[in-house]
Every structure is written in structure tokens, then in C-alpha cells.
Amino acid sequence: MLLSVEKITKEFPIQKGLFGTPTAYLRAVAGVSFDIEAGEVVGLVGESGCGKSTVGRCVVGLHQATDGRVLWDGKDIAKLSPEERRTLRRRFQMVFQNPFSSLNPRQKIEDVLLEPIAVHGLFRPSERAAAVQELIEQVGLSSKDLQKYPHEFSGGQRQRIGIARALACQPDLMVLDEPVSSLDVSVQASILNLLTKLNRDRKIGYLFISHDLQVVGYISTRVLVMYLGVVVEEGRVDQVLKSPRHPYTQTLLKASLGASVAVKGEQLSPAQVVPGCAFYNRCPHAESRCSNEKQDFQEVDGVWRVACWKWHKIG
Amino acid sequence: MGKVLRGVDLALEEGQTLALVGESGCGKSVTALSVLNLLPQPPMSKTAGRIRFEEREMDGLSELDWRRVRGKEIGIVFQDPVASLNPVFTVGDQVEEALKVHLGLTVAVAKKRTLELLTQVGLPEPERIAGQYPHQLSGGMCQRVMIAMAVACEPKLLIADEPTTALDVTVQAQILDLLFQMTQKSKMAVLLITHDLRIVRNHTDRVVILYAGEVVEEGMPDDIFLHAQHPYTEGLLAAMPTFGQQGKPLTSIEGAVPSPFDTLTACVFADRCPKVQEKCRKEKPLFESEKNGHGVRCFYPSKK
Structure with missing residues (x-):
């Protein structure tokens, strides 16, 4: 398996006591697990504050998970030696949301592209200029x-x-991480086409993080829907987006098509501790059982799983 | 001198909702600001054209008169609700202010009316929320407060400039439903400015597509979504990804929107148009409407 994420939890300290010891935590991610095979495109969808970017940053090692493991090629990244880490690091890369702040304004594009090549010692120095040219034309x-x-x-x-x-x-x-959300729709289409082509030609796998269900549905083969730090539904795109089972996915799908939605209110703060289902306060199907019982995954069909005990009643 | 708008004509009837759609830099927000006489002058100024509101010529109006119109007869909701509210006053105070200034209500009456308004826009516990500051509320709640302020004086026209862009999709749907309900009740006309074609289909009576400061197509939502005639509108619709079309490449519109500093004597879309002909690069097409009000600015519109 190219990437395995096992029950990762990430907490950030939000309040500190007298000597700087944290006294309160914000739980951005609470036990998320998934795998990505070589060449596979997995979409991670959710609204702002649901923890999807934090998952992405844990996956490439920009954050260290508080609990749980991230495995690159079967190796736990928390236990790698610095050399091993650098070698593997090359194979797990990140593209950031904001193309305006993620490039150094004082660096020429040639240097932007040469730096990673030099750091990882790819190509002979004499061949690097040609490699950079090929790269820029490829995109x-x-x-x-x-x-x-x-x-x-x-x-x-x-x-x-x-x-x-x-x-x-x-x-x-x-x-x-939200690679197209700051772009106009006509430009967005050309970036999505480029990504599709790269995936097909070079068999690069993606973890595609976005708030836009339609974009995720277009590019991915499998999708994970996150809400308040947990995955509430996952499965193949044709399963999840055709007839979503979790009330939150249903809402998200309706909203993404511009239709009216039945939910009220907004997502709770991740600093609050929720005993039961995270979507309880907004769910149109909520019952008292939802408020105090953590929701485990229930299998709908093969890889299609949903974290809602009522799923078969509301489908 | 740059030209952001190049002769935009819009007409809005009582109780109608008109969506003005376009990509960044096409002049949507400048249109809204022009209507309200809020262009930052300098550097911007309205160099030609006129604005009429209820048969009144608005161009000669003094700033003092404008102040009586803005907020009272024309309400506005801006894109970023958290930044549009004043951080040092409670939201209740801010809604009250409009009522006291424009309608001359007494403090007690204004307070009561504020609570009614906050209830109307679907805020829970209005008494508590009225006493809170904008930073204590979420984006969606702030936008509800903005809407309460905008409709407080029962304006005849409400301008909503990207009212949901800063919000999550599930909240976006709630806010649009709310706007729609409010206008239905009071016969308010709405100018809804957005870059997102998906949200206009269910909520509007007419759609205007703006490109490089010109109206390129206008019609009922169905005219636009099912029978688009301008290549730009067609491009926008084809560029929207949906999960049904996996594997098929999306149609992207190559190139970029012309700069306001370009002199455009021919069709503004000619450089990016997949169907461009000789004529398009030489002459400027006129905006031509059919009987049903579906109009297009193109020499070779698609006929379906």
C-alpha cells in the first residue's frame, strides 16, 4: 500500500496555563483511517473547519499526528531515520491552496523547480536544465x-x-489541498484536465482535498466525506454521490447543486467535545440516541461505509 | 485610462430577482458600486450612462440625498460579512442604527424591531445575539445579521454582492433560501451578484452574463442553462465539473479576461472564443434580443 493512515488524531493546544502547559485542546482530526493505492485518486471533501487540511498535512508529515500512524510504503513516518525520511519524502508531495502565497516572490520559476531536483539529487547536474524545461511544458x-x-x-x-x-x-x-478553489471556473477546468492527464500518464496517486463535492466527484475514484474531524461516509464515487446515505453527505450534495437544504445551523466548533454524532445538532433525522452514542462505521456495500446507525431508514 | 465597464444596461422590475454572473475581474462589483454611487473616486468614476430608480434620475443627487437612499430604499449585503460589520459595536446596535437614522424610531421601538428582524433572519436567541460583537458570531450568523440590517427599512431594492461566497455550501444554501423568502414576502427586487452559476438557477427570474465589462447574454434561467447562445456562456457551463462526466475532459476557456486597459474595438471575447471568425476580430457585435427577452451579443450565436 502506497499510503496508509491509521486512526490519526490531531489536537492543537488552544489554551495554556501558567507555565505554558496546555490546558485545553482543539481536536481537529479524531480517528481518521484510509488507504491510497498507487495511482489511485481519493477525494477528501468537507466544509471549512472539518479537519480535511489537517489530514493532508499529517499525510505529508507537515504535522505530526497526536495519535495514530501514517505509513508511507508500509513504514511509519514517525519512526523513520532522517535519511530514510528524506528519501521517502520525495515520493509524497504537496500542492497548496493559495498559489499566491505558496511561491517565493523573489525566486525565478527556474529556481523554484531546480531546488527540489537539487535537494533530492535527481538527474545529473548537466541534465537538470532540460528536465526543468520538460516540467514546465508538461504543465x-x-x-x-x-x-x-x-x-x-x-x-x-x-x-x-x-x-x-x-x-x-x-x-x-x-x-x-484545495488546488482549484481560488480559481475561476474556466481556469479550474484546465487545471482539473491537467491533473487527470498526469494521473493517467504518470500513474501518480492523489489525495484531493476540496470543499466542492462536484469537483471531487469529477476527479476521484473514491471519496471520503469528513465532518467535524471524523469521516462520516466513504466509498466509490459512483456509490456515494449517486445515492448518499449519511444525512450530511445528502445535504452537501443538494447544496452543491444549488438546491435548498433541510439542515439548520452550522458546524460546531472543534474545541467542543461531542459525546455522540457530530452532526446531531443539524441533522433532520436526529433522535435522542444520536446525541450520546458515538457512531461506528456500518457497511453499506463493500468499501461503501457510513457512520450513521439510521442509514437504511433514511436512504 | 482603464475601462472596467463598457456600457452595461440592466433593468429590474419590482419583486424581480436578477442575477449578474461573471468571473473575477469582469466588473460585477463595480456595477453594484455604481448603482449605489459608492465608487471610490478617485481613482474610479462613472464616465457615461445614467441610473434611474423608480423613475427618478439618480445622477444629480447630492451625497446627502444619497445617504437617504442607501440603506433605506436600496439595501446592500456585501461578500465578507465579518469584515462588513463594525467590530466595536454589538450587532444589535448596528441593526438599530439603521432604524433610528432612516425611520426615526425611538430607542425602545428600534430595540424591539431589531429583535423581530433577528428572529426573521433565523437567528436563535435574538436577545443574546443582539448583545454580541461580530467576532463572537460565525460567518453564517454575521451574514444573517447583514441581511437583517439590509432589509430593516424594507428597501425596494436589495443588492447582494457575492452574499454567500465566503460561506460553506450548506450554510450558503440556507442564506439563499432566506434571501429568497424575504423578497417573496415584501416584493423587494434583488440584484444578486455572483460568480457561481449553480446557485442562480433556482433563485432568480433573470440572469445576466457579464464579460469584460459588457453584457454578453441575458435571459431567463432556462434560456441560459438549456439554450445558451453565447460561446462564453456555453464555455462556463461546460467548464463546471460534475461527477457524472468522469474521464471526459472538461472544456476550459483558454486565455484570460482582457484587462480594463485594453482598447477593445471588436468582440471582447474574440481572443478566447472557440468559434471566432474574421468578422469577430474587426467589428463589435450588438446586443440583440428576441421577443422572449433572451438576448445575446454575438455574430454567430448557437441556435438550438
Whole structure:
């Protein structure tokens, strides 16, 4: 398995006592597990504050999980030696949401792309210039653009540069954190086409993080729906998006099509401790049982699982 | 001198909801600001055209008169609710202010009316919320407060500039439903400005597609969604991903929106148009409407 995530939990201290010891925690991710095989595209969808970006950052090692394990190629990343970590690191890359703040404004694009190649010692030094040229063309920009600085590009072009930078390491998995949400719909389409092509031609797997169910549904084969730190539904895209079983997924799907929704209110704060189902306060089907019982996954059909005890009554 | 808008015509009837749709940089927000005489001058100014509101010419109006119109006869909801509210006053105070200034209500009456308004926009425990500051409320709650403020004086026109863009999708749907309900009750006209075609289909009477400061297509939602005629509208619709079309490449619109500093003597979309012809690069197409009000600015519109 290329990537395995086993019951990761991530807590951030939000209040500190007299000597700087944390006294209160915000639980951004509470026991999330999933696997990604080589070349697979998995979508992670949810609203702001549900912990999806934190999961992404734990996966590439930008955050260390408070509990649980992240395995790259079967190896626990918390236990790797620095050398092993660097070697494996190359294969797990990240593309960030904001193409304006994720590029160094003082670095020419050529240097942006050369740096990861040099760090990981890819190619012979004499071949690197050619490699960089190939990279920039692969993401649909021209070799003339290599001499420019980030401010000379539009948002869509910068996102292409962010993708080229990740590609420079020849990764096996890319974590894409909201890669198209700051872009106009016409530009978004061209980035999605580029990503689809890269996945097909180079067999790179993606963890595609987005708040937009339609985008995730378009690009992924499997999807995880997150709400307040937990996965509430997962399965193949054609299962989950055709007839979602969890009330939250149903709401999300309706809302993404511009239809009215039955839910009230907003997501609770992750700093609150919820004894039962996290969606309880908004769910149109809630009963008293939902408020005090943690929801375990129930199998709907094969990989299709849902964390709601009432799923067969509300489908 | 740059030109952000290049002759935009809009007409809105009582009780109607008109959606103005376009991508970033096409002039949507500048249109809204022009209608309210809120353009930051300098650097911007309205160089041509006129605005009429209820048969009144608005161009000669003094700033003092404008203040009586804004907030009273024309309400506005901006994109970022947290930034549009004043952080040092409670939200109750801010809703009350509009009532006291525009309608001359006494403090006691204004307080009572504020609570009614907060209830109307679906806020739980209005008494408690009225005493809170914007940073204590979530984005969705702040936007409900903004809507309460905007409709407090029962304006005849409500301008909503990307009212849901900063919000989560499930909250977005609630806010749109709320806006829709409020307008149905009071016959308020709404100018809904958005970049998201998906949200306009269920909530609007007419849709106007703006591109590079020009109206390129206008019609009923069904005209736009089912029988789009302008290549730009077609492109926008085809670019929207849905999970049914996996594997099929999406149609993207190559190139970028022209800059306001470009002099455009031909069709504004010619450089990016997949169906461009010689004529499109030389002459400017006129906006032509059919009988049913479906209009398009294109020499070679799609006929279906």
C-alpha cells in the first residue's frame, strides 16, 4: 500500500496555563483511517473547519499526528531515520491552496523547480536544465516562463507552477489541498484536465482535498466525506454521490447543486467535545440516541461505509 | 485610462430577482458600486450612462440625498460579512442604527424591531445575539445579521454582492433560501451578484452574463442553462465539473479576461472564443434580443 493512515488524531493546544502547559485542546482530526493505492485518486471533501487540511498535512508529515500512524510504503513516518525520511519524502508531495502565497516572490520559476531536483539529487547536474524545461511544458507553460517571477503570472498559471514543483520530485502521491478553489471556473477546468492527464500518464496517486463535492466527484475514484474531524461516509464515487446515505453527505450534495437544504445551523466548533454524532445538532433525522452514542462505521456495500446507525431508514 | 465597464444596461422590475454572473475581474462589483454611487473616486468614476430608480434620475443627487437612499430604499449585503460589520459595536446596535437614522424610531421601538428582524433572519436567541460583537458570531450568523440590517427599512431594492461566497455550501444554501423568502414576502427586487452559476438557477427570474465589462447574454434561467447562445456562456457551463462526466475532459476557456486597459474595438471575447471568425476580430457585435427577452451579443450565436 502506497499510503496508509491509521486512526490519526490531531489536537492543537488552544489554551495554556501558567507555565505554558496546555490546558485545553482543539481536536481537529479524531480517528481518521484510509488507504491510497498507487495511482489511485481519493477525494477528501468537507466544509471549512472539518479537519480535511489537517489530514493532508499529517499525510505529508507537515504535522505530526497526536495519535495514530501514517505509513508511507508500509513504514511509519514517525519512526523513520532522517535519511530514510528524506528519501521517502520525495515520493509524497504537496500542492497548496493559495498559489499566491505558496511561491517565493523573489525566486525565478527556474529556481523554484531546480531546488527540489537539487535537494533530492535527481538527474545529473548537466541534465537538470532540460528536465526543468520538460516540467514546465508538461504543465502547459512555455520555457520562456522559466525566467519570470511569480508575480508575472495569473492564479491559474501559478497553480500550474505549484504542480510542476511537486512533479519535479517525481512523486508517487500528491496531496492537493484545495488546488482549484481560488480559481475561476474556466481556469479550474484546465487545471482539473491537467491533473487527470498526469494521473493517467504518470500513474501518480492523489489525495484531493476540496470543499466542492462536484469537483471531487469529477476527479476521484473514491471519496471520503469528513465532518467535524471524523469521516462520516466513504466509498466509490459512483456509490456515494449517486445515492448518499449519511444525512450530511445528502445535504452537501443538494447544496452543491444549488438546491435548498433541510439542515439548520452550522458546524460546531472543534474545541467542543461531542459525546455522540457530530452532526446531531443539524441533522433532520436526529433522535435522542444520536446525541450520546458515538457512531461506528456500518457497511453499506463493500468499501461503501457510513457512520450513521439510521442509514437504511433514511436512504 | 482603464475601462472596467463598457456600457452595461440592466433593468429590474419590482419583486424581480436578477442575477449578474461573471468571473473575477469582469466588473460585477463595480456595477453594484455604481448603482449605489459608492465608487471610490478617485481613482474610479462613472464616465457615461445614467441610473434611474423608480423613475427618478439618480445622477444629480447630492451625497446627502444619497445617504437617504442607501440603506433605506436600496439595501446592500456585501461578500465578507465579518469584515462588513463594525467590530466595536454589538450587532444589535448596528441593526438599530439603521432604524433610528432612516425611520426615526425611538430607542425602545428600534430595540424591539431589531429583535423581530433577528428572529426573521433565523437567528436563535435574538436577545443574546443582539448583545454580541461580530467576532463572537460565525460567518453564517454575521451574514444573517447583514441581511437583517439590509432589509430593516424594507428597501425596494436589495443588492447582494457575492452574499454567500465566503460561506460553506450548506450554510450558503440556507442564506439563499432566506434571501429568497424575504423578497417573496415584501416584493423587494434583488440584484444578486455572483460568480457561481449553480446557485442562480433556482433563485432568480433573470440572469445576466457579464464579460469584460459588457453584457454578453441575458435571459431567463432556462434560456441560459438549456439554450445558451453565447460561446462564453456555453464555455462556463461546460467548464463546471460534475461527477457524472468522469474521464471526459472538461472544456476550459483558454486565455484570460482582457484587462480594463485594453482598447477593445471588436468582440471582447474574440481572443478566447472557440468559434471566432474574421468578422469577430474587426467589428463589435450588438446586443440583440428576441421577443422572449433572451438576448445575446454575438455574430454567430448557437441556435438550438
